[in-house]
Amino acid sequence: MISDLLQIHVLIPWLLGMVFGVFVGATPGLTATMAVALIVPVSFYMPDPNTGLAMIIGVSFTAIFAGDIPATYLRIPGTPASAAATLDGHQLAKQGKGGYSLLMDLFCSCIGGLVGVALLMMIAPQLARFALRFSSYEYFWLAIFGLSMSAVVSTGNTRRGLLAAAFGMILATVGLDVVSGAQRFTFGNLELMSGLGFIPVMIGLFGVSEVIRSTMAGFQHNGENLDHNKKENSPLAAVLAIWKNKLTVAKSSIAGTLIGALPGAGADIAAWAAYGIEQRSSKKGQKFGTGEEAGVIAPTSANNAAVSGAWIPALVFGIPGDAVTAIVLGAMMMYEIKPGPLIFEQNPEQVGSIFLIALLTQLLLLPCGYLGLKTFGWLLKLPRSIIMVAVLVFSVIGSYSLRNSIFDVYVMAVFGIVGYFLEAKRVPLAPLILGLILGPMVEENFRTGLIKSEGSLLTFLTRPLCALLLVLLVLAFLSPKLLKLLKGDTNNHDRITS
Numbered sequence: 454m455i456s457d458l459l460q461i462h463v464l465i466p467w468l469l470g471m472v473f474g475v476f477v478g479a480t481p482g483l484t485a486t487m488a489v490a491l492i493v494p495v496s497f498y499m500p501d502p503n504t505g506l507a508m509i510i511g512v513s514f515t516a517i518f519a520g521d522i523p524a525t526y527l528r529i530p531g532t533p534a535s536a537a538a539t540l541d542g543h544q545l546a547k548q549g550k551g552g553y554s555l556l557m558d559l560f561c562s563c564i565g566g567l568v569g570v571a572l573l574m575m576i577a578p579q580l581a582r583f584a585l586r587f588s589s590y591e592y593f594w595l596a597i598f599g600l601s602m603s604a605v606v607s608t609g610n611t612r613r614g615l616l617a618a619a620f621g622m623i624l625a626t627v628g629l630d631v632v633s634g635a636q637r638f639t640f641g642n643l644e645l646m647s648g649l650g651f652i653p654v655m656i657g658l659f660g661v662s663e664v665i666r667s668t669m670a671g672f673q674h675n676g677e678n679l680d681h682n683k684k685e686n687s688p689l690a691a692v693l694a695i696w697k698n699k700l701t702v703a704k705s706s707i708a709g710t711l712i713g714a715l716p717g718a719g720a721d722i723a724a725w726a727a728y729g730i731e732q733r734s735s736k737k738g739q740k741f742g743t744g745e746e747a748g749v750i751a752p753t754s755a756n757n758a759a760v761s762g763a764w765i766p767a768l769v770f771g772i773p774g775d776a777v778t779a780i781v782l783g784a785m786m787m788y789e790i791k792p793g794p795l796i797f798e799q800n801p802e803q804v805g806s807i808f809l810i811a812l813l814t815q816l817l818l819l820p821c822g823y824l825g826l827k828t829f830g831w832l833l834k835l836p837r838s839i840i841m842v843a844v845l846v847f848s849v850i851g852s853y854s855l856r857n858s859i860f861d862v863y864v865m866a867v868f869g870i871v872g873y874f875l876e877a878k879r880v881p882l883a884p885l886i887l888g889l890i891l892g893p894m895v896e897e898n899f900r901t902g903l904i905k906s907e908g909s910l911l912t913f914l915t916r917p918l919c920a921l922l923l924v925l926l927v928l929a930f931l932s933p934k935l936l937k938l939l940k941g942d943t944n945n946h947d948r949i950t951s
Contacts, residue, residue, distance in 0.1 A: 455809065455813075458810065462500075463503060463504045463507060466504050467511050468817065469508075470512050472821055474488050474512035475518075477491070478515060478517065478532055480523075485512075485777055488513070493509060495508070497787060502790070506788070506807060506810055507814070511817065513781070514566055514760055514814050515822065516531075517535075517757055517760055518818060520532030520533075520535035521562075523535075525538060525542035525543055525554050527663065527844055528543045528659055528660075529663065529844065530655060533890060534723075534756040538558065540728070540742045541554075541742060541746075541748030541749050542554045544744035550744075553687075553694075554749050556687075556690075556691035557694055558753040559822045560691055561695060561754040562753055562822070563815045563819055564754060565706040566758060566811075569706060569710040569757065569758035569760065570761045570815065573765055573811070577765045587715060589898040589901040589902045589905065590919050591916070591918045591919055591922065592898040593895060594913070594918075595922060596898065597926065598922055598929075599722045599726065599891055600891055601926055601930070611930075613879065613880045616880065617875070617882065617883075617885040618885065618887065619888065621886060621889040621890075623892075624649055624892070625888065625893055626896070627639065628646055628647055631900065632900055644860040650856065651889055652852065652861075653852040653868070654868045654886070654889060656848045656852055657865040657866065657869040657872060658868050658871070658875075658886065660844055660865075660869070661845070661848055661865060661869025661870075662871075662873040662876060662882075663841075663844070664844055665873045667841050668841070695750065697746075698746060701731055701735075701754070702754050704727070704730065704731070704751075705754035705755040708726060709724070709727055709754065710759065710765075712726055712759055713762025713763045714762040714763070714765040719763070720755075721756075721887070722891075723755045724752035724755050725752070727752055728741075728752045731751035757815075760777070764778060764807075768792050768796065768804065
């Protein structure tokens, strides 16, 4: 079976698709979903279904990884799943360890993907059944948990993080009401009826605000400073760092797979959850956001694992785990492959091919990803003024290309100014972005739950999975105080014994 996949007519389109995924993922505004959507029509011209599936699967994994490249070097997430990489990854880049951070990222993406595919192969039916137990009540608390974690793990004041998340949720209400269809906060503007575009807002907050900040600073630093420490930017140093944090890789990969298996959760929630889990459990939790290695390893292991996890409900029950697998399911139907419980019995060879393609994609990710790192690193040797002009140009292109709307460019510009002033007041931007992403999910599931329970809030608290998520949420907020109390008791005990 491996020999069939390593044929020239399969391997060349596969590798070209992965290179395309690196390019799209590393371009702000061009998401992994867009990359897969663009490659699907091309895959239909391939005579062998395995060739088309290899291109689609290869693009989805490489685009998720490549989104971390601009997130690390320029603090602009290439994809939503890369937002968590802007915290410690960019701080390492500012210390001259951009290549080091991204090499850890590349290896962890590969490992996380391998763990995710292995779990997909072993426990897909069981995890898919568990995911189906989630109703609107559980999804409400899952979204609240994701929002709260982004606020808790933010550097600085947690209250500011919560305020930023709340502001993001308020922005998410702009447009048509999810239940009644009434206009909200549109002020008669037809462009706002579809809501504020997530991509223009994200590019403005992270990209344009960085251009404004660099302009105000007078372009004092060149891009080459982000990668000047050649000794520490070696692959060996990255491998040693990953080995030192091997438990973090394992925890984050497993957590990413489990979260990815929940329909609608996606790689972005998986990345933030893994980051939060690691920060809460690490002895160096207070250093997260300042360039901590584990702060890079955790989210980058989780987001690629989540891509594998999203295939669990997709293959077993035909329920897409995220937007990418939704597109893939449509492509599989065109290939006359019908996902569902019977696919493992009626078409085991095709399932085996999908698993094998996913495994080999993780290995091919290493050379394709390394090529992307070197190319991007070479571009960063240009003067910072030129880099910032290029960032601004790509930001405009990325914002405009999503809906071919000049209004989105105006949105990007406004939120670039907003992002600059928010960061000047030490308000974290990541919770705001996640609030904008998860706001519709929170509102829709909350209102759906109220309709089903006839207005009763007790159902949100009494269901077992809801109660579990609520307990985890409370523990996440109380853990810093509990850790301080435990440390205080330990210190007192040491003084008494001494």
